[in-house]
Amino acid sequence: MQSIIPVKLPQNAYEIHIATDGIKDIGQKAKSLNIGQKILVISNPEIFNYYGQIVIESLRQEGFEVDHHLIPAGESYKTLDSISSIYDKALSLRLERNSTMVALGGGVIGDMTGFAAATWLRGINFIQIPTSLLAMVDASVGGKTGVNHPQGKNLIGAFYQPKLVLIDPMVLKTLPEREFRAGMAEVIKYGVIWDKELFEQLESADNLKSMDVLSPELLSYILERSCLAKAEVVGQDEREGGLRAILNYGHTVGHGVESLTNYHTFVHGEAVAIGMAIAGKIALQAQLWTQDELIRQNNLIKKAGLPLDIPSSVNQEDLLNSLQLDKKVKAGKVRFILPTEIGKVIITDDISQDLLKTCF
């Protein structure tokens, strides 16, 4: 079972391959690209332990000269120092302009590998093998790469496109369930903002909590439609001016909740789920969509085992203030992405403080 999503960008075109057990074919797939002999696989120790050898063997079988470099797991290693360690490895391997870096991991590894590939010799080839659901449906699509500054997330980076994204749903078997559910929040988001059919397919599932309860067909379908949604949105707005903002649905309030709980209580996807529930409520109060649509959205969130409510520890005033600090504020007005029906959103800064207060 394999599906291919072509991504066409003004100066780059590449494909997203979604293929069950596809990682063992990475060698052949890489061979079909016009790339040099040398490949550096970048991963973290845990993920490499599961899948590193399969990937490396497959590449070696096609005659590639392969080495690997591991970075400890976790967001706290998404730093310029880690990038520097990749540069040192690239130098010791004498990587050339036609050499390739392969990201084997979640969004953290993907973002770092992409940035290192973008900046080594002013840009070498880059292949993504995302291993978390979030990386598959979100981080690996769109060309954003980078690292954190000690004082802020993703402040350092570049736009850089891969030569290939290979998604093998089977690797999700080892992903912790909480991470799986967090990724599902972004999937539900695509249903609400862009793809009604995806939304309805999600409704048809008994449960969205873990990989085991989904049929392989539904899982592949979810991955495909999610990548397509992001690719379509990003394709119309590669460097963030307009449309791309709709991908922040649920994220304005979500970021507020994340920050007011000191990034300890929730993983990103959980906070986004809460943010979507609030955005849905605002849309209802503003008479943009119906109670029925809001309930349908929230049912999906529940089916994915994700939270709907702001925890009582978060103060309403603090949360309202945090929105004012968000990047998406223009001239004091908070800009919201709000649904008008399942599969459609608008961007508006026309929500009064009074209306807002009734929604928290």
Next chain:
Amino acid sequence: MQSIIPVKLPQNAYEIHIATDGIKDIGQKAKSLNIGQKILVISNPEIFNYYGQIVIESLRQEGFEVDHHLIPAGESYKTLDSISSIYDKALSLRLERNSTMVALGGGVIGDMTGFAAATWLRGINFIQIPTSLLAMVDASVGGKTGVNHPQGKNLIGAFYQPKLVLIDPMVLKTLPEREFRAGMAEVIKYGVIWDKELFEQLESADNLKSMDVLSPELLSYILERSCLAKAEVVGQDEREGGLRAILNYGHTVGHGVESLTNYHTFVHGEAVAIGMAIAGKIALQAQLWTQDELIRQNNLIKKAGLPLDIPSSVNQEDLLNSLQLDKKVKAGKVRFILPTEIGKVIITDDISQDLLKTCF
């Protein structure tokens, strides 16, 4: 006196302004670009001492919020650590996507500022005010930005285009003469590889050794034609596949000479001058151009106070071997850029070892 060279690239277009005493008008020029309020000027202490206040005052007069960041002078500071110090400054100033970094300096400051601008928030605005002749005619044109790795030059970087390049010939008054002459080597190079008229104008000058002996008109003309030559070549080959290679005229042997003298004996332009003299000799032996043309080229090199001969300390065998290590070698054959007449070169790997040996 002002001339404007429009640079048109597939995804970017900007202008090179060559304007006597132009730095005091940087404020107005910046104002006419569509950029935000915040500007960070990056320079080194010496250059900032000469021109920093003029630039900052001019920008402030147009209402910009301006700060500056200095990096010690010299190639040894062209490092990722210096970039990191720029990031810290950018954070402390809360630079935004529409903010601007201005490079006020030679190629070292220009390359670093461009890379920091390319990677802060995935790309903010960038303005070049090159202050060395080399930076004016070479480093500031073409979009290459970056830093050195401890073990190799320019290994880390990005292609990134400025919003404006402002060249004020008057700042060359304070440039050490040896640096001036080194830049002149690249100017002569453009005459040989691309622009016969530039070459002839250089011939009409009594002397090319320092800024004082050139008329303001000739100096402006030289800057203009050199930028144009590089912009034309680069415009046909933004990311290095074919034509751009001709810019390496004199550089294959030049790099060998630089490295075999441990980067102590010659500055880059001096080594390039020697490289052009050798390349000219090879072209003569290969009957590509005439003795008369070779003499004309070498006369210009002499008039610029630049060396023609390989120093006796450099062993012929070592130099021939060093060519084999050059990046420009394909399948064991050294690729040479050789002139066929003044203003025209070809790229060839069809030069026998026997012929080569007679030219060193």
